[in-house]
Amino acid sequence: LYEQLLAHQCQKRVTVYRGQVLSIVEYKKLEKSCGSIISLNSFLSTSLNRKIAERFVRQNMHLCASGDHVVVIFEIEADPAVVRMQNGNNRRPFAQIDELSYYEEESEVLFMLGSIFQLNEIYHNQLSSSADGTVSTIRMTLCSDHDNDIKQLYDHMKNEYDREEANLLSLGDVVKNMGKFDLAEKYYRRWLSELPSNDPSLGVLYQRLGMVADAKGEYDASFEWYQKSLEMKMQTRPSDHVNIGNTHNSIGETHRKKGDRARALESYNRAVSLFKQAHNEDHLLLASFYNNIGIIYQEEKKYFEALDFYEKSLNIKKKHLPSDHPNLGSSYNNIGAVHR
Structure with missing residues (x-):
């Protein structure tokens, strides 16, 4: 046939x-x-x-x-x-x-x-x-068949995670990690249309949409999604300092990419402050925040401040990562660039 x-x-x-x-x-x-x-x-x-x-x-x-x-x-x-x-x-x-x-x-x-x-x-x-x-x-x-690959991936996710239904957020995460940002946005928006306006998971979904917009270079849209994520998280999980801090860091990244270092630094410092409130002063994400602050100071040619934050970032990474991890290498490179 x-x-x-x-x-x-x-x-x-x-x-x-x-x-x-x-x-x-x-x-x-x-x-x-x-x-x-x-x-x-x-x-x-x-x-x-x-x-x-x-x-x-x-x-x-x-x-x-x-x-x-x-x-x-x-x-x-x-x-x-x-x-x-x-x-x-x-x-x-x-x-x-x-x-x-x-x-x-x-x-x-x-x-x-x-x-x-x-x-x-x-x-x-x-x-x-x-x-x-x-x-x-x-x-x-x-x-x-390209779309069939996505279908097979979706079926695999349902089996892998032993879920009766792998939701569109999960599928969006997978294709986002594959670099298929338009497709990820499509799945995220579809999931958004199915959630009630007060669903607590909206904070996470808005964050994902911000990440996709950021990856596509759409920084204004990214900033708006991150702001919505921040507002939702503060309404539904005001004591979740880790996730709220992470969103402040994302907002800071958007400001930095738009060339607004002052607002970027303000957002990074808010992220650091929230992590310290949560008594997570050695959290691995905090290393990322310190690194981002170091980048701002380096761009402003404030090398002593940049070096201080790069070293703080490196010290936290050493507590969590093996000695040959590439993230340690990036910290050493940043420190070396300041000394040059």
Whole structure:
């Protein structure tokens, strides 16, 4: 069948439709999965003609009477360029198979086993005849193998951490660490849209969005996210000096990158003060704060002050890190640069 699909592969972008009966549990899961990647473990039969899908919906409306099921229409956009490999073939082809299908009038398009899609949105619209009422339409887009790698990573995370559901924050963290900042922002924003406005985890999420903006060089946006994170953390966890201090340090980094050394130094010192209040004077993060203060003083050519803070940073690192750790090397380099 793969060879037949490959031989009849669609050569241009198409929009196809499929009517389907879902349990209410399945439907609710899909509602919560907008923006996510989903894969299919079977072949998927669709039609170029939406009316074919609507006819299926009308014929099966009676199954929804109990409230346990819902009839939906899948609307799928598929571009053959998305699944085309370097050799010109398609790993997971989709093809219009009128001449192979028993129902030629249905303009059937069949997707290969294992095809993957992004679930874009679910919306409600009228059937062709307004008397027939409304139907939920689930809009999806065919994705590439790159997106499948992300899907596999997501599945791996669920197994690795023994969670029933690896949330979008976790997935965003992983792709952020892979350097995929736009994708990370997408997952973070999707998670943001699902949280209530008073959720205590918003402080962490705002911090992540600030980190992504910072990595993209969007320092104004980064500063705004860090400020929101700081405000939320101070409201929900006022005694969490470590996390609040870390956010002050992040704000300081943003000021420094924007060239405002005075405000950067002010934020760094607030971070140090909070850590000392928490009796964490040897915390490894404090070494980072001291190092950042040293950078400010070095940029201002205040070398004695810079050296003092670089040495404070080094002394803390020595308590936590092995002697051959590269972070120790960076401290020695900073100290050496001041002496030069």
